[in-house]
Amino acid sequence: MSAPSQAAADFEPFVKRGEDGIATLHLMVDGVHCGNCIRRIERGLDGVPGVVSARLNLTTRRLVVTWRESETDAGALVGTLARLGYGARPFDPDRLGADTARRERALLRAMAVAGFAAANVMLLSISVWAGERQGMGPATRDLMHWLSALIALPAIAYAGQPFFRSALGALMARRANMDVPISLAVLLAAGASLVQTVNGAPDAYFDSAVTLLFFLLIGRYLDSRARGKARSAAEHLMALGAGTVTVIDASGQAQARRPDSVAPGEIVLIAAGERVAVDGRLIAGESEIDTSLITGESLPRVAAPGETVFAGTLNLAAPIRIEVTAAGDETLLAEIVRLMEAAEQGRAKQVLLAEKITRIYVPAVHGLAAATFIGWLAIMGVGWQAALMNAVAVLVITCPCALALAVPVVQVIASGRLMRRGILVKSATALERIATVDTIVFDKTGTLTEGRLELAGGDYDADDLARAASLAAASTHPLARALVRAASGEGGKIALADGVREQPGQGLGLDGEAGETRLGNRRWCGVDREDDATEPELWLRRPGRAPVRFAFRDRPRADAAEVIAFLRRAGFRVELVSGDRAPAVAAAAEALGIETWRAEQTPAGKCARLDALAASGHRVLMVGDGLNDAPALAAAQASMSPASAADVSQTAADIVFQGERLGPLLDALAVAHRADRLVRQNFGLAFAYNAITVPLAVFGMVTPLVAAVSMSASSLIVTLNALRLNRGGKR
Numbered sequence: 245m246s247a248p249s250q251a252a253a254d255f256e257p258f259v260k261r262g263e264d265g266i267a268t269l270h271l272m273v274d275g276v277h278c279g280n281c282i283r284r285i286e287r288g289l290d291g292v293p294g295v296v297s298a299r300l301n302l303t304t305r306r307l308v309v310t311w312r313e314s315e316t317d318a319g320a321l322v323g324t325l326a327r328l329g330y331g332a333r334p335f336d337p338d339r340l341g342a343d344t345a346r347r348e349r350a351l352l353r354a355m356a357v358a359g360f361a362a363a364n365v366m367l368l369s370i371s372v373w374a375g376e377r378q379g380m381g382p383a384t385r386d387l388m389h390w391l392s393a394l395i396a397l398p399a400i401a402y403a404g405q406p407f408f409r410s411a412l413g414a415l416m417a418r419r420a421n422m423d424v425p426i427s428l429a430v431l432l433a434a435g436a437s438l439v440q441t442v443n444g445a446p447d448a449y450f451d452s453a454v455t456l457l458f459f460l461l462i463g464r465y466l467d468s469r470a471r472g473k474a475r476s477a478a479e480h481l482m483a484l485g486a487g488t489v490t491v492i493d494a495s496g497q498a499q500a501r502r503p504d505s506v507a508p509g510e511i512v513l514i515a516a517g518e519r520v521a522v523d524g525r526l527i528a529g530e531s532e533i534d535t536s537l538i539t540g541e542s543l544p545r546v547a548a549p550g551e552t553v554f555a556g557t558l559n560l561a562a563p564i565r566i567e568v569t570a571a572g573d574e575t576l577l578a579e580i581v582r583l584m585e586a587a588e589q590g591r592a593k594q595v596l597l598a599e600k601i602t603r604i605y606v607p608a609v610h611g612l613a614a615a616t617f618i619g620w621l622a623i624m625g626v627g628w629q630a631a632l633m634n635a636v637a638v639l640v641i642t643c644p645c646a647l648a649l650a651v652p653v654v655q656v657i658a659s660g661r662l663m664r665r666g667i668l669v670k671s672a673t674a675l676e677r678i679a680t681v682d683t684i685v686f687d688k689t690g691t692l693t694e695g696r697l698e699l700a701g702g703d704y705d706a707d708d709l710a711r712a713a714s715l716a717a718a719s720t721h722p723l724a725r726a727l728v729r730a731a732s733g734e735g736g737k738i739a740l741a742d743g744v745r746e747q748p749g750q751g752l753g754l755d756g757e758a759g760e761t762r763l764g765n766r767r768w769c770g771v772d773r774e775d776d777a778t779e780p781e782l783w784l785r786r787p788g789r790a791p792v793r794f795a796f797r798d799r800p801r802a803d804a805a806e807v808i809a810f811l812r813r814a815g816f817r818v819e820l821v822s823g824d825r826a827p828a829v830a831a832a833a834e835a836l837g838i839e840t841w842r843a844e845q846t847p848a849g850k851c852a853r854l855d856a857l858a859a860s861g862h863r864v865l866m867v868g869d870g871l872n873d874a875p876a877l878a879a880a881q882a883s884m885s886p887a888s889a890a891d892v893s894q895t896a897a898d899i900v901f902q903g904e905r906l907g908p909l910l911d912a913l914a915v916a917h918r919a920d921r922l923v924r925q926n927f928g929l930a931f932a933y934n935a936i937t938v939p940l941a942v943f944g945m946v947t948p949l950v951a952a953v954s955m956s957a958s959s960l961i962v963t964l965n966a967l968r969l970n971r972g973g974k975r
Contacts, residue, residue: 258335266313267310270308270334271308273330292311295311296311329413354406361399361400361458368395372389386444390441396434399454411426426456432632433449433453434450489503514553515559515563516559520556522568522570523552525552527567529563533559544721634942638938638942675920679917682816684909685866685867685876686821687821687822688828688829697723697798699729700797702793708792709731713730714739716728718744724763724782751765751768751782765782779831780796801906818840820836820841821850829843854866865882865883866883867884867885868897877896878896885897885899922968925965
């Protein structure tokens with residue numbers, strides 16, 4: 245059997261086929277580091293005859309390929325990836341997490357080894373520099389160099405593996421990446437240093453090699469951690485649809501099955517308190533469903549026969565039966581995950597300025613170093629050792645240490661400053677992206693408001709409140725809990741009523757000698773009149789008395805109006821996009837001074853609004869907290885979430901802030917703009933350094949030792965400039 249056919253057989257169990265002859269395969273791709281990798285893989289596969297589409301997500305490393313089976317097969321696709329220099333396996337989230345954790349542990353070990361070696365070799369180098377001024381003899385100097393070699397060479401061999409393997413894989417695939425000149429510079433510096441040490445020459449450059457490795461490993465580890473955080477957002481969402489479902493067969497027998505094994509048309513029983521794992525139509529029973537995943541609304545929705553329920557929602561009140569309409573990858577929950585992955589993929593293609601520079605950096609540095617070697621050897625007529633030292637000096641002095649530090653060092657300092665203010669920056673590029681936004685889109689419940697309902701008014705007296713609370717204590721409904729809190733807060737003693745029964749979607753009832761007491765919605769309590777109230781409400785109907793009303797509100801954050809006013813004065817466009825009812829959203833927008841608002845928005849609707857804003861040229865910061873906000877948080881230019889948010893929203897957001905106030909948003913914006921200015925200054929300093937030192941190295945006026953010192957000095961200057969971020973800067 246040929247290799248492609250064998251590969252096709254290996255992947256055959258994982259191929260999903262459609263009736264139209266279109267097949268789909270989800271692969272996990274190894275060796276993906278940047279947006280250039282994504283473009284290379286997608287373009288390479290798009291060129292294979294029969295491929296309909298190929299989309300790779302950088303965060304999860306998931307490649308989704310669809311093709312016409314009549315023209316190609318899985319083996320040809322995997323073979324194409326191999327020729328491009330990338331390995332592939334069937335996508336497995338569990339294995340992905342294990343691989344990522346193993347790779348991060350390896351990076352940490354390599355970073356520790358490089359840091360230890362850099363510190364010790366630098367001490368030895370300082371001793372050599374100082375000793376030469378004090379008349380150190382050649383024998384002592386050579387001993388210092390040999391000690392440096394004994395520390396540096398094993399450390400370079402171990403700590404440099406992430407770069408060496410990447411560079412080797414790129415070269416074997418006949419391409420170049422940023423790791424190629426890095427590896428070449430490190431190896432040449434180490435090799436030349438060893439030759440110099442063997443020959444007893446005065447110069448060695450082990451400190452340059454290990455220090456460069458140490459800084460680059462820090463950046464690679466932080467990048468891996470940021471991607472891992474983003475990946476776990478999708479994993480959290482998928483967990484909501486995991487587990488088992490109870491399927492009722494034709495004979496009425498119940499059996500536990502995996503959700504992805506359930507076919508449309510089958511009947512599933514959802515117990516009270518159980519999370520729905522499939523999409524379906526309710527056919528028996530009536531209950532209340534927590535639909536915050538879809539709408540973001542904190543109040544449950546009454547579900548009656550004929551209504552649709554979705555995977556990821558929670559059945560609160562009573563058992564129900566649903567007829568399955570979609571399961572597995574076809575559910576709305578899976579669609580939300582795909583929205584998040586698509587949004588993250590788009591974000592990953594936003595190449596930083598440093599990455600753009602590296603596109604021309606690799607050939608330019610190689611060409612310059614080669615030209616230097618050839619020029620000194622052939623034109624100037626010097627020996628190969630002198631020519632090689634000049635070429636190494638060019639590679640060392642042009643090593644992108646200052647350029648590599650220009651962004652990370654500012655990010656670290658800015659993140660530390662924000663952390664001290666209770667603001668956690670989770671994404672490596674969050675501050676850069678926030679600095680460019682011109683539009684702020686808010687969710688309502690839990691973001692502009694505290695997400696905690698409270699009793700706000702009504703036509704009740706103290707006796708009514710106490711009686712209502714005695715019934716409400718038997719329920720876990722958000723309005724009932726708010727009523728109990730209000731009664732307790734006013735010092736009243738809550739006498740728990742016995743025999744309270746709950747009618748799902750209606751309210752609570754209690755039989756007494758004088759008749760039935762009810763606490764619930766208008767219809768349940770026999771209230772016929774209508775009004776324009778926008779806030780949630782409960783009604784209490786007692787025998788022989790007129791019904792009384794309890795009104796509730798979700799209180800805005802204390803400084804929400806002040807923050808909105810500040811943003812508008814600063815020139816930001818402000819919008820409110822919520823899954824809540826239109827009257828409630830309109831009232832909140834009016835109270836906070838927001839002119840543009842949208843209500844009853846689904847997760848896809850929120851993403852569509854962000855896409856529309858982006859298409860019109862706006863750069864959007866999304867601030868939200870609900871599960872339904874997770875795709876929008878991932879789709880926006882940048883995103884923030886309060887610490888009280890759902891776990892998946894915190895995971896999807898770039899920044900999480902603590903406390904009950906909205907002010908941290910302004911702190912993050914202020915620090916982001918200062919950090920952006922400092923990054924631009926750092927780029928300018930790095931370019932100025934190269935403009936001055938590279939010509940000196942090319943013309944042989946800089947030894948590798950001086951080149952190493954210059955490179956370290958440029959890094960120090962960039963770091964000192966970034967430290968200015970810790971001074972002042974109050975908004």
